[in-house]
Amino acid sequence: MKKVLVTGTAGFIGFHLAKLLLKEGFEVIGYDGMTDYYDVSIKERRHEILSQSDRFRCKVGMLEDFETLSALCDETQPDVIVHLAAQAGVRYSLENPRAYTDSNLVGTFNILECARRLKVEHLLMASTSSVYGANTDMPFHENQACDTPLTYYAATKKANESMGHSYAHIYDLPVTMFRFFTVYGPYGRPDLALFKFVRAALNGEAIDVYNHGNMARDFTYVDDLVYGIRKLIDAVPAQAEGRDAAAALPNDSLSPAAPYRVVNIGNSDKVKLMDFILEIEKKLGMEIKKNMLPMQLGDVPATWADAGLLQNLTDFRPNTPVSEGISAFVDWYREYYGV
Numbered sequence: 001m002k003k004v005l006v007t008g009t010a011g012f013i014g015f016h017l018a019k020l021l022l023k024e025g026f027e028v029i030g031y032d033g034m035t036d037y038y039d040v041s042i043k044e045r046r047h048e049i050l051s052q053s054d055r056f057r058c059k060v061g062m063l064e065d066f067e068t069l070s071a072l073c074d075e076t077q078p079d080v081i082v083h084l085a086a087q088a089g090v091r092y093s094l095e096n097p098r099a100y101t102d103s104n105l106v107g108t109f110n111i112l113e114c115a116r117r118l119k120v121e122h123l124l125m126a127s128t129s130s131v132y133g134a135n136t137d138m139p140f141h142e143n144q145a146c147d148t149p150l151t152y153y154a155a156t157k158k159a160n161e162s163m164g165h166s167y168a169h170i171y172d173l174p175v176t177m178f179r180f181f182t183v184y185g186p187y188g189r190p191d192l193a194l195f196k197f198v199r200a201a202l203n204g205e206a207i208d209v210y211n212h213g214n215m216a217r218d219f220t221y222v223d224d225l226v227y228g229i230r231k232l233i234d235a236v237p238a239q240a241e242g243r244d245a246a247a248a249l250p251n252d253s254l255s256p257a258a259p260y261r262v263v264n265i266g267n268s269d270k271v272k273l274m275d276f277i278l279e280i281e282k283k284l285g286m287e288i289k290k291n292m293l294p295m296q297l298g299d300v301p302a303t304w305a306d307a308g309l310l311q312n313l314t315d316f317r318p319n320t321p322v323s324e325g326i327s328a329f330v331d332w333y334r335e336y337y338g339v
Helices: 012-023 040-050 066-076 097-118 152-171 191-203 222-233 273-283 308-314 322-337
Strands: 003-007 027-032 056-060 080-083 122-128 175-180 207-211 260-265 290-292
Touching: 003 012, 003 097, 012 027, 012 040, 027 066, 027 308, 040 191, 040 260, 066 097, 066 290, 080 097, 080 222, 080 308, 097 122, 097 222, 097 273, 122 152, 152 175, 152 260, 175 222, 175 322, 191 273, 207 273, 222 260, 222 290, 222 308, 273 322
Parallel strands: 003 027, 003 080, 027 056, 080 122, 122 175, 175 260, 207 290
Antiparallel strands: none
16 A cells, blocks of 8 residues: 655645545644634634545644654655645735745645655656746646746745755656646635635625636646645656656657656646636535735736646646536535524
C-alpha cells in the first residue's frame, strides 16, 4: 500500500484529494496548520470526515516548523509527497505579505528538504495560474515565460517552481508542479467567489462584481482538479539519462536539466463572470443584487488554461460544466448551513 503525505488536508483541495486517495486504497498522512485565515470549524469538519478512514492520520503543525514536519516524515516514510498547503489568497497577499514568505517560501523549502532526505518517488507541488501574471496570450501554456507576477502571492508560487527545479536538478528528485486555475466546489473556501456570492445572495445582500463584470475565468471543478493530481502521481518525470527523445510529448514542459515538469490543470474554457453569476441565479431561483466596481489591484481580466499536456500525460482533461459544479456547491451549502 503506497503512502502519500499530503500537506493541507484540512484545506479545500487537500481534503478532496485525500478523500479520493483514501477511496483508491492509499494510506494518507495529513499535515495542516489549521490557521485561522478563514473559519477553522470547516477545516475541523474536513478532518473529521477523513478520520473516518483507518488509513488516514494527521498531524497539526505549521510548514515553517521543520522539526515537527521532519519528525512526521521520518516516522511515516511516505513514498510520495503532495504539497498543497500554503498561505492562499491573491488579495490577502497585499495586506500580509510576511505570511506568504513564511508559509510559501520557508515552508516549501522545508518540504523540499524532507523530500530530498527521504528520496521520495515523486514530489508534487501546487502552483497557480496567477504566475502567468500580465501575460495576455491565451490559452496559457506551460512553456510561456512567467516573469510578470502581479501579486506577491504569485511571486512566491513562481519562486516555488524555481526552488523545485533546483532540487530536481541537484538531487535527481522527480518534481511535478501543477498550476491550478479558479477552483470551486463543495467544502470550498469561504473567501472564494462562489462561496461569497451564494452566502450573500441567501442573506439578501449584494455581491461585489469587479471590473464591472468584464472578467473571465477558467473555472475548474474540484473533483476534476484532484483527479488530475491523482493521475499525475503516476506520471513521474523521467531523469535525463532515462529519457527517450523519440517518445517526447508535444509541447512538454519537461526540463532538459532535471526530472521536473510543470502542468496546467484547468477546464480549458473561459467563462465570463456574468455568465457564472447567472448560473448561480438560475440555481437559487433569484436575481442577485450587484455592486459593480472597478478592477482590484493585482487582479487580471481573464485566465484560460491549455490543458493539452495534462491530457497527453494522463488521458484526462477536466470537463465538468459550471452549471453542474455550481449546482453541486449550492446543494452542499444549503445542507451544511441548513438554509
